[in-house]
Amino acid sequence: MKSKLFCLLFIIGMNGFITESKAQELFVFSEPASNMPAKSIGLRMSHWENYDSNMRQTLPEFMISFSKNLMLHVEGNFGNRFGTYQLNGGLLYAKYKFLNNDQVKSHFRMATFLKVSQNRGDINQEELSITNRNSGVEIGIIATKLLHKTALSGSVSISQLFHNQVYFDRPIGYTSKALNYSLSYGRLILPKKYKNYKQINMNLMFEMMGQQTLNGKSYLDIGPSVQFIFNSQTRVDIGYKKQIQNNMTRYAPNALMIRIEHLLFNVL
């Protein structure tokens, strides 16, 4: 109930904002429906610090755009969950943009995505996490609206987990299917007026990420973040993910995330 009320307030708040503010869609905790430029490569490094369980994770990511509509991410997952820092798993993420409705200074786009992950860690939480802690697949759909410099994006996906590698079966009573959703809002703060590509851009984002399992378990996180873009090519994100509603076991719900990403245009 609390989470539904929060969602409603968020949507109402965004509707108010969208007519008067400025923003971007390069979200920190979710992906927009837009793709990278065709024939480009992106290099990304994300680091998560969790203060509840003293967990740390580092995720190097290689992103490649085959065409204007199709892109692929390959991600490694390193962390200290086994004591020493080591590789825990990996993820493939493919996104296909199937709807593109552009107008001057605005667009509406839709994309579908597929995540496939392999993880060798033990399963000690009910939360289904394709990105961090489980082997499985996730398929979903994203819709993103850019209006002047304001961006609003939503996604819905379904997850199906497999047993983790070797001997870590999913415990009895832990469901392996879930519905995931996200809602993201971004606002451009600086510069007030564009003059050249060297100006530093600053964006503020606010995101909500939730999950609902088949056996009635759910959580909802919020993720405020700030983003800086240098030379129109390198971005630095700082975000904090905070759980606001939950009735399932989760190992690391609250975490600080720092990310650096660099885009190489037309290299393929």
Place this chain on the structure above:
Amino acid sequence: MTKSILTLILFISSLHINAQIQSVKIVAAGLTCSMCSKAIYKSLTNISNVKNVESDIENSAYIVTFKDTTMVNPDALKSAVTDAGFSVASMKINAIFHNKKISNDSHLLYEGLNLHFINVKEQILNGNIAITITDKDFIDKKSYKKNAAFTKSKCYKTGEKADCCKIENGISNRVYHITLD
């Protein structure tokens, strides 16, 4: 000696005047951020015949100049914008004309490009004029449909030379449909 220098200056000046396509102005759709704008800028500068790209980030506009003005390829410019992830809102060719008579549905072979004029009054083009490409994906859908009412030619839909086109081939069979704003 002075005469030779004058002749040389006149020759260079005449070369400049005869350079018919001066530039192409593209306005892109679907973006507001400088990272997106830079993606288009990089994509345009990656075209081998492009000499320079001047960008206006605030208005999503790009002015492109060329090394060889007889080899300007509007389709390549459009693809550069779409490959970067965006669309063309408008593309205007800024060109010099010398007493070229045009009318609705008239054709003109110009700098290797097959031009087919749509939604224009009978007139003579003289001097530096900006012409607008009104083909599909070069202009917004509403304007594309509006201009379709001014021709029955099949080539307006396909962009390829058809029976309706009574012009010599340019670089290819591609026919660009042109209007004047």
